[in-house]
Every structure is written in C-alpha cells, then in structure tokens.
Amino acid sequence: MKIATYNINGINGRLEILLRWLKEADPDIVCLQELKAESRSFPEQEINTAGYNAIWVGQKSWNGVAILSKTEIKELHRDLPGEDDEFTHSRYIEAFTGGIVVGCLYLPNGNPVPGPKFDYKLRWFKRLAKHAKNLVDRELPVILIGDYNVMPTDLDTYKPEKYVNNALFQPEVKKAYAQLVKQGWTDVIRKLYPDEPIYTFWDYLRNAYEWNAGLRLDHVLLNKHIAPRLVSAGVDKHVRGWKDASDHAPVWVTLTSPGANR
Amino acid sequence: MKIATYNINGINGRLEILLRWLKEADPDIVCLQELKAESRSFPEQEINTAGYNAIWVGQKSWNGVAILSKTEIKELHRDLPGEDDEFTHSRYIEAFTGGIVVGCLYLPNGNPVPGPKFDYKLRWFKRLAKHAKNLVDRELPVILIGDYNVMPTDLDTYKPEKYVNNALFQPEVKKAYAQLVKQGWTDVIRKLYPDEPIYTFWDYLRNAYEWNAGLRLDHVLLNKHIAPRLVSAGVDKHVRGWKDASDHAPVWVTLTSPGANR
DNA sequence: GTCCTACCAG
DNA sequence: CTGGTAGGAC
Numbered sequence: 001m002k003i004a005t006y007n008i009n010g011i012n013g014r015l016e017i018l019l020r021w022l023k024e025a026d027p028d029i030v031c032l033q034e035l036k037a038e039s040r041s042f043p044e045q046e047i048n049t050a051g052y053n054a055i056w057v058g059q060k061s062w063n064g065v066a067i068l069s070k071t072e073i074k075e076l077h078r079d080l081p082g083e084d085d086e087f088t089h090s091r092y093i094e095a096f097t098g099g100i101v102v103g104c105l106y107l108p109n110g111n112p113v114p115g116p117k118f119d120y121k122l123r124w125f126k127r128l129a130k131h132a133k134n135l136v137d138r139e140l141p142v143i144l145i146g147d148y149n150v151m152p153t154d155l156d157t158y159k160p161e162k163y164v165n166n167a168l169f170q171p172e173v174k175k176a177y178a179q180l181v182k183q184g185w186t187d188v189i190r191k192l193y194p195d196e197p198i199y200t201f202w203d204y205l206r207n208a209y210e211w212n213a214g215l216r217l218d219h220v221l222l223n224k225h226i227a228p229r230l231v232s233a234g235v236d237k238h239v240r241g242w243k244d245a246s247d248h249a250p251v252w253v254t255l256t257s258p259g260a261n262r
Numbered sequence: 263m264k265i266a267t268y269n270i271n272g273i274n275g276r277l278e279i280l281l282r283w284l285k286e287a288d289p290d291i292v293c294l295q296e297l298k299a300e301s302r303s304f305p306e307q308e309i310n311t312a313g314y315n316a317i318w319v320g321q322k323s324w325n326g327v328a329i330l331s332k333t334e335i336k337e338l339h340r341d342l343p344g345e346d347d348e349f350t351h352s353r354y355i356e357a358f359t360g361g362i363v364v365g366c367l368y369l370p371n372g373n374p375v376p377g378p379k380f381d382y383k384l385r386w387f388k389r390l391a392k393h394a395k396n397l398v399d400r401e402l403p404v405i406l407i408g409d410y411n412v413m414p415t416d417l418d419t420y421k422p423e424k425y426v427n428n429a430l431f432q433p434e435v436k437k438a439y440a441q442l443v444k445q446g447w448t449d450v451i452r453k454l455y456p457d458e459p460i461y462t463f464w465d466y467l468r469n470a471y472e473w474n475a476g477l478r479l480d481h482v483l484l485n486k487h488i489a490p491r492l493v494s495a496g497v498d499k500h501v502r503g504w505k506d507a508s509d510h511a512p513v514w515v516t517l518t519s520p521g522a523n524r
Numbered sequence: 525g526t527c528c529t530a531c532c533a534g
Numbered sequence: 535c536t537g538g539t540a541g542g543a544c
Binding site: 010013014034037061062203204206246 | 525526527528529
Binding site: 525526527528529530531532533534 | 535536537538539540541542543544
C-alpha cells in the first residue's frame, strides 16, 4: 500500500500535473495541500475519473486540503480541535480509509518573524500536537502527513544559514516538530535515510531546482501501530522538474498489508 | 511568395503557437497584431531563430503590431500620419521587404456603440483611408493587411442580426471599408471567393469555433500594381482549433514572382 | 517565480 | 473566455 502527500499549489491550475503524477505513481491514498480553491470548485469529477474518491475542505485563494483514496473514505474531522478564532483557515482534514486514520495537514508558513502570522503558526502547531497526542497511542494505524512548513534539522536545508530568520527554521518551530515526533511518531524519511539530505520543496526563484537548493518541508509521520509496516519511502523529485509544476514534490511511503508484520 | 496576417492575441503567451504555425505554414512575410507586449519584451531572439527578421511597435497591455520577413526589412513608418492625440496606440507599422510595401494594421474594435471608442475607430479609419489613398496608385507593390475589426458584408458573419449594435458591423464602418477598397484595392479573399462564407475569427465564448460561429475581420488588400500577381489565398482555420490558440486564425495570400505577370 | 484576486479589454 | 495589469502571499 502506497500513501503520498503533495502540496499541489493550486489544484485547478495544476490538475493535469496531478493526474499525470497519479497515473505514474499510482498511490492508494493521497493527501493534497494548497488547493487554493473554494470547496465548490474542487475538480471532483476528474479525480473520480482517475480512480479516486475524495474529501476536501477548500477556501478562497489560500490553503485547502484534500484526501484522495482508491477505497471508501470515512471523514473524521474537517479541522483540528481548537478555539473558535482559529477556524478560519482550511488546513486540516482527517479520515479513515484503507484501514488507516489519515491526518492531512498544511501548517502555516508563519513568515515574517516576528509577527502575528508566526504567532498563529505556533498556536496551530500546539493544536496539532494536542490532537496528535490523542492519536499516537491508539490501537489503530495512524499517519500524520502533509506540509509541515518546518525544516526539522540542518540536514533538511541546502544552506541552514540562509534560514536563520525564516519562520520555517525558528528554534521554537524545530522544537515543536521534535516534540511532536517524540510523542512516539516515526518520521519515515529520517527513519530510512538518517544522514541523507532529502528535499521536498525547491523555490521557484533563482532556479532553485536546477541548483538543488531545496528544503524538506513535507513529512510523513507514523504512529507505533503502523510504523512496523514501513517498507520504503521517497520523494518523486523529477515531478518538480515538469513544466509548470508545483514548487513541492510528492512524498510517498509504502507499507506492508495490515497484519503482515504481526 | 506567401504573405500572412495573424492576430496573435499576446505574443509572449502564445509564442509556441506562433512558432508552430510559422514552421507549418512557412510564410515569407507575416504581419502580427495584438502583441500585448511592450516593445522591449518582444521575443526577437526566438523569431530570429525561426528564420525571420522583425520590426515591431509594442505598448503595455494592448495593441502592438509587428512585421516578420525572411528577407531584409526596411522600416517606413511606425504609425499612421495624423494628429498628435491619436498617437497613443500601437496599431500601424509599415515596411518595405521582399520588394513589397507592407502596411500592417490593427484597427480599433470600437465597442461600445455609441461612445468615444467608436468615435476613435472612425477617426482611425479616416487616417488609414487617407494614407491608403497615397499608397494605392504608387508604381510599387503595396499590401494593406491586418485586423480591420470590420465584417464588410452580411456574408462575413455567421449571424448578421446579432451584430447590428456591434462596432464591427456599423453602417459607417462597413461604408468606410467599402470606400477604402473602392480606392482601387483588391480584397483577396472576396476576389477569389466572392460568395463563400469565410471567417478569420471565432469568439472564445460559447464554443464559437465548434459551432463555426465566426466572423471575417482580418483582411488582405492589394493595390493595382501587385493585384495581378495574386495566385491563391486562404485561412489556416485549423490553427484556431489548437489548444490555447488565439481567437483569430492566420490569413494568407500567395503571389507570383515580381514581373512574372507582365 | 507562480499562484491567487480583482479589474479592464476584446 | 482569455489575454493583459496590479498587489498579496509564499
């Protein structure tokens, strides 16, 4: 079974890219971020035709997340729990599909630092950690997957010194990510490739992709119940090189069938 | 020798379309309208690489005309003569190339009627007619070619009654075109196909191309000196069907070598 | 750089 | 409908 995350950066503008990649990669479950579309303009028909069910939460201009799956999707949540004033962004959707609880997230970027957007990022991260705490020890396979907008360590950016003032690399944010993982989650890329620079995002500016000036922002976290099923993981880096591609590349993980490791 | 006109509707957005058509149609001289680009962002290099010299007048956002030629181009005018306050639009360029005086024009649309834009259209047409009068009897081959934004007769629109209030079909405008032709010009399409509906433009709206709901707006006029050289003319209608094409199709004419008919 | 929103022009 | 523009976000 293959599960992937892809920050598509505008689902309608990049529907062809998405469909091409779906066909090529053939994942069973896909989490999308940055739909940049209102809920009513989600291209459900084309996604269905490609062989996927889908649930999504959209909003005008920004954010927006979706879960695609070849099998039935039971929606669990359309946002993280939290205070009323936090509910304006479409950044989290959770479902049960393929026997797995899938939390699909798009964490706020948070720039500039300091400022209200950075404060919101930290608050959002707290909400996520609180919810994750309730999921990590469940007797259910749980995957928390998406665009975390964090480079967890120096290994996750081509040039750490360039990002010292960036919201994606602030000590508070890296710490929040480390503490989240410490709840008992497995960061699959770092589990399989502990010492390798692996990127999931290359800026559109200054030909970042050509220079491999990348960042690792998209992460796949498995709880203890599902982590033993981990087989492989990777980044479909070449997709970033397609004409008119998103600035992110898809990240995927493959798992054994449930029960195979027990 | 083959001469063509093509309202490209944004030369940078449609450079690939233009190059594909140039390769396929292989014209010797091409007049372009609606560059929608400032002069400095004209894609001279790519045009040169495709085998053409070029001269152009651009402006921000709108209008803009160019003459491309496989042979040397001597620029004659960068606008029609006229009053100072008429010089704000880039709608006319004239050159001597391939032994022919080529006037490349983009007449104002003029909608809505009535209004200052329609008045400007009529004034612009007067300026054109005055200039054309100076060209028509020259002992030189002259071609006046481009997007005239006029359907000269009922035969030139799929549904005349739909256009009674449209600036492209006002009696004053049709009359201005008829009087221009009457100076001694040959409208090559009507010369060769006097009774056939032939269109050069299909609106983007309501699938006009699929329904062949077209208009004939792009015209090729020859003066008496060059008219005897006329061999054939046509519209590259299929180009309108290409993905992301302009709403106009290229119109072309072929001529015998100079002197062959004398 | 490339999205989005808007508006304007055709 | 599909260009262009501008500004905001990332």
